[in-house]
Amino acid sequence: MGKFIPNQQAAVLNKAAQMHGVLAETGVVPADYGVSAEDVTTLGTLLASAQAAGGVRDNAVATKVSKTIAFSDGALPQLVAHIQDMGNKIRVSNATDDMVHTVGVDRRKATPTRRTAPAEAPEFTLGGVVPDAINIKFRAANSASPRARAENAIGAQVAVVDATKPVVDKEADDSPIVQVSRSPAKLDSSRMPAQVRLYARWITQRGEVSDWSLPLPVTVL
Numbered sequence: 001m002g003k004f005i006p007n008q009q010a011a012v013l014n015k016a017a018q019m020h021g022v023l024a025e026t027g028v029v030p031a032d033y034g035v036s037a038e039d040v041t042t043l044g045t046l047l048a049s050a051q052a053a054g055g056v057r058d059n060a061v062a063t064k065v066s067k068t069i070a071f072s073d074g075a076l077p078q079l080v081a082h083i084q085d086m087g088n089k090i091r092v093s094n095a096t097d098d099m100v101h102t103v104g105v106d107r108r109k110a111t112p113t114r115r116t117a118p119a120e121a122p123e124f125t126l127g128g129v130v131p132d133a134i135n136i137k138f139r140a141a142n143s144a145s146p147r148a149r150a151e152n153a154i155g156a157q158v159a160v161v162d163a164t165k166p167v168v169d170k171e172a173d174d175s176p177i178v179q180v181s182r183s184p185a186k187l188d189s190s191r192m193p194a195q196v197r198l199y200a201r202w203i204t205q206r207g208e209v210s211d212w213s214l215p216l217p218v219t220v221l
Contacts, residue, residue, distance in 0.1 A: 009076060016047045016083050019103045033103065034093025035086050046082050049075040117208035118150035124200040124213040131221045132190040138183045138200050138213075147183050150210070153202040155181035157209065163195035163217060172199040172212045179203065189220045196220060 023030050023040045030040050053075040090105045100107050120141045127135030138156050140148040149155075157179050159172035178187060189196075196218050202210040 012076065012080060012083075013047070013051060015104050016043065016050070016079055019083060019086065019105075020044050020047055022103045032093075033095045033099060034089040039082075039086055039089070043079075043082055043086065046075065046079040050079040115152040115204055115206065117204050118153055118202045118210045120150070121211045121213040122150065122156055122200050122202055124198070124216055126216060126218060127184050129189075129218060129221050132188065134187045134189045134192075134196075134198070134218055134220070136180075136183070136185055136187060136198065136200070136216075138185075149183075150202050152204050153210075154205050155179055155203060156183070156185075156200050157203050158185075158187065159199040159201075159212065160187070160192060161197040161199065161215070162193045163197045164193055167197075167215075171197075172201075192220045194220055 020040065020043050022028065023033060023035065024044060030037050087105045090100055090103060091107050093100075097107055118140070122138040123141050123143075125137045127137045129135070136158065137146065139146055140150040157177050159175045159177050161171050161175045180187075187198075197215040198218055199212040199215055201212045
């Protein structure tokens with residue numbers, strides 16, 4: 001349900017009251033929201049019980065008490081379970097988005113917007129070379145921020161090509177690849193050839209990638 005169920009007792013009661021207030025209103029047909037009249041009646045009963053239990057607890061405790069839901073047997077957990085069940089029914093019903101919104105339910109998109117890979121390769125530069133390590137930097141092309149990550153990217157992949165061999169077409173795709181999440185980053189060069197060509201490209205959560213950058217020649221120490 002994501003953020004549909006609040007984390008605090010008072011917010012849960014308000015959520016349930018909002019849903020019941022709409023669905024129990026005269027002239028409203030629960031079936032239009034994908035739920036039954038019995039669902040609405042049960043919601044009202046559980047809401048009243050949870051409100052009463054909350055009032056008893058608040059009156060009995062003089063000191064400040066936690067407002068976090070305790071998921072144990074009782075009126076409040078039963079209410080949470082019921083509004084969660086009703087929320088799931090309402091979300092997939094034929095009710096309009098506006099109707100769904102009035103009862104406090106957020107409808108997920110049937111087809112999430114696809115997050116595509118960045119169109120441009122990252123700007124890729126050398127940060128410095130020390131024994132057994134190569135420091136690199138990458139950022140979104142033309143960005144004013146030295147650590148800017150391209151939209152939808154979770155990091156960059158770096159291809160390590162043996163520069164003692166001639167350049168060949170698509171050599172980055174056929175070489176060892178290291179994935180890094182932040183810039184600047186450090187590559188372990190202890191097992192690299194004495195000369196390498198490094199290429200960088202963005203990668204998304206779904207594994208989609210941008211084009212490779214221009215090669216970055218590096219002498220390994």
